[in-house]
Amino acid sequence: MTVDTVLVTGAFGQVGRRCCETLLSRGRRVIALGRHTDTAVTVAGKLAGLALPGRLLPAYVDILDSAAVRTVVTEYRPDAIVHLAAVLAPVSYRNPGLARRINVEGTRNLVNSAQSLRRAPLLVEASSASVYGSRNPYRYPELITAETPVNPIDHYGEDKVLSEMIVRDSGLPYAVMRLSAVISPDGAAKRDSTYLLLMRALPRDNRLHAVDARDVGLAFANAVDSGERINAMTLLIAGDDSFRLLQRDLEDDLAQAVGLGRLGPSVALPGDPTDDRGWAFTGWFDTSASEALLRFQDHDWSDTLEWIAQSQKRSRTALLRALSPVLRPAIRRILAVQRRRDRRGEYADPWTLIQEKFGSEVLASTSIESR
Numbered sequence: 001m002t003v004d005t006v007l008v009t010g011a012f013g014q015v016g017r018r019c020c021e022t023l024l025s026r027g028r029r030v031i032a033l034g035r036h037t038d039t040a041v042t043v044a045g046k047l048a049g050l051a052l053p054g055r056l057l058p059a060y061v062d063i064l065d066s067a068a069v070r071t072v073v074t075e076y077r078p079d080a081i082v083h084l085a086a087v088l089a090p091v092s093y094r095n096p097g098l099a100r101r102i103n104v105e106g107t108r109n110l111v112n113s114a115q116s117l118r119r120a121p122l123l124v125e126a127s128s129a130s131v132y133g134s135r136n137p138y139r140y141p142e143l144i145t146a147e148t149p150v151n152p153i154d155h156y157g158e159d160k161v162l163s164e165m166i167v168r169d170s171g172l173p174y175a176v177m178r179l180s181a182v183i184s185p186d187g188a189a190k191r192d193s194t195y196l197l198l199m200r201a202l203p204r205d206n207r208l209h210a211v212d213a214r215d216v217g218l219a220f221a222n223a224v225d226s227g228e229r230i231n232a233m234t235l236l237i238a239g240d241d242s243f244r245l246l247q248r249d250l251e252d253d254l255a256q257a258v259g260l261g262r263l264g265p266s267v268a269l270p271g272d273p274t275d276d277r278g279w280a281f282t283g284w285f286d287t288s289a290s291e292a293l294l295r296f297q298d299h300d301w302s303d304t305l306e307w308i309a310q311s312q313k314r315s316r317t318a319l320l321r322a323l324s325p326v327l328r329p330a331i332r333r334i335l336a337v338q339r340r341r342d343r344r345g346e347y348a349d350p351w352t353l354i355q356e357k358f359g360s361e362v363l364a365s366t367s368i369e370s371r
Helices: 016-025 038-048 066-076 096-115 155-168 185-189 193-201 213-230 247-257 288-294 301-311 314-341 350-358
Strands: 005-009 029-034 056-060 080-083 122-128 174-179 181-183 207-212 233-237 244-246
Touching: 005 016, 005 066, 016 029, 016 038, 016 213, 029 038, 029 066, 038 056, 066 096, 080 096, 080 213, 096 122, 096 155, 122 155, 122 213, 155 174, 174 213, 181 213, 185 301, 193 314, 193 350, 207 213, 207 247, 207 301, 213 233, 213 288, 233 288, 244 247, 247 301
Parallel strands: 005 029, 005 080, 029 056, 080 122, 122 174, 174 233, 181 207
Antiparallel strands: 207 244
16 A cells, blocks of 8 residues: 555654654655644644645644544545554543543544545554553563563553554554653653652662654654554564663663763662562563564664753753752752652552552553453
8 A cells, every 4th residue: 555645643742743754754745633732833843844845734633522533534534544642651640531531532533533434544553561560570570572461550551451452443454552661852851740750659670661752753654654564463662672771770861861960779769579569661672573574773772862961951961960969969868758758668669659649540440351
């Protein structure tokens, strides 16, 4: 099938904008769907400058507006759809009900609209490592594969399992792409108190597989070009071996890249080797199959850290470096006080802390059959 028109949902986010850039560079017509915000308009303007006139068509639509989504799909009749729109954890913990509607019902709206087309488009869906839930690296040291049973522990992982089911049952040609922790300068800039809570909640020795956002965008663009070769496949999207990190190492590498410096292991608790619940996604992925098909791992971890560092304002980096001898000890003391205030024990126990802060609604509510 010749692919000319591609609809990208979540087109103005950290992965969507980079997927659109690649598709536009290949001469595709891109329907960039997302909510109307100042950021979306700015990104759309930058993307339009990369393409021939008329090749980028912004569609400022809320994915929960089923009629508007259907109008866009039926008007442009895309050959392929890249579905990236979602409310991600931990931002989703603030309003898990709204996140469920966007992540699951939004997917259903998109699928229903695609099913109305005479020629079914290829649907490439972004899922998440969160479908695998809590991963105790001492008890389950093996790499995660597409066949590893899903077992979500939070509502976001549950959202993604449910949305995968909608896609698989749609009758459309599809591929499900389960993403590891996506890193980019714009993603790092959006870290707020919710992200900081998650950072201190997670075990310092939790396995975390990261991936450069530029490589994720490339993976989705290459999936569009792969067509029938990836039909009905579940593919794991993560960086090369250099991106297989422990939680504290990743956080310290990022802190060093922006000028703060390494905080060290004392700012977080270890995980309990005997407790399967006291861990978090993502674990480490086996990406051999997805890399062989999609050829997307263009950057290693040092490239990503350099990208983060170069994206910072020099004045901000210089200020952080100058203040770091004072800031680092202060941050360590603050985190120690918070641990005592929260009455945390010897081990991290992240989901107890997260539930206390956000309520039981942030946890998975049902038993989901492995799909």
